[in-house]
Amino acid sequence: MNQPAAPVPYGTPDTPRLAVRGEARLEVDPETARLGITVAARGSDRRAALADLTRRNKDVLDLVTSYGDAIETVETGAFTLTPELTAKGRHERVRAYHGRVHLTVTIADFTVLGELTTRLGDAELTTVNGPRWALRPDSPVHREARQEAVRQAVRRAREYAEAVGASLVALVELADLEAEGAAMSPAASVTHRSRSGYGGAEQAPALDLEPERQTVYAHVNARFTMTRPEL
Incomplete structure (x- = not known):
């Protein structure tokens, strides 16, 4: 019994193959903001430096958790x-001890x-870096970008086929090359050291921080078969 002939990788004159690339680029608002916080202490006595660091770290944690559900x-x-x-x-000889968390x-x-960024920046020997804006890994925006990239690939393939008097027959391969959000980038940075804690009577006014738009990319390679062109 004769075995059917293996398909030709690049198609035939009667069943040509068409390879295209589909791309999508979406700009959306971020879903989260991340702050990097460094709490420091310095002292000539190791235990005293550690005690100061423990106290300041607790003060910062108490402040952050006081915002409840706003903190993820x-x-x-x-x-x-x-x-x-x-x-x-x-x-x-040991001159001093430096502690950081x-x-x-x-x-x-x-x-x-x-408000939180300003109050953290006003805390004693505390450095704040951020915010770094981002999307969540499971954000539906990633799916939307991938689906749009596929739609773009189909649309582009159809346009190429129509240009030679043919039409698409079947999809034979769809390869996901890349689909990821833009890397988080810093939009603002606050570094401030003060002898007074964040609970002082004179608080600095809250910073006005505008969210940075995020760009999500998706790319796919697609191969189709099409009818015989009319050249």
């Missing part, structure tokens, strides 16, 4: 306590972002 996540990153040695002398806060409600 609070994550503690690296903790360091480093001795600073004297530069001169026959014997190494790094936190990452994700905010879902942008109405509190300006």
Whole structure:
């Protein structure tokens, strides 16, 4: 019994194959904002420096969590306590201890972002970096971009086929090359050190932070078969 002939990878004159690229680019509002927070302490005594760092870290956490559901996540990153040695002398001696704790806060409600950023920046020996705007990994925008890229591929293929008097017959391959949101980029940065905590009587006015639009890209490669062209 004769086996059917294997399909020709690049088509035949009677059944040509058509390869196109579909692309989509959507600009949307961000869904989250992330703040990077570094709490620091310095002292000549190791235990005193650690106690100051623990207190300031707790104050920052209390402030952040006081915003309730507006805060999506609070994550503690690296903790360091480093001795600073004297530069001169026959014997190494510890001059001071430097402590740091790094936190990452994700905010879902942008109405509190300006106030929270300002109050964090007003906290003692606290550095704030951000916000970094982003979409959630499961945002429906990613699906919309992928589907639009496929629609663009079909539309482009149909236009090419019509240009040679043919029509599309079937889709034989669809390859997802890339579909991801733009990398989070910083829109503002606040770095402020003060001897007074964030609970002082004189608070700095809240920052006016405008969300940065996010760009989502999707690309696909598609191959179709089409009817015989009329050349």
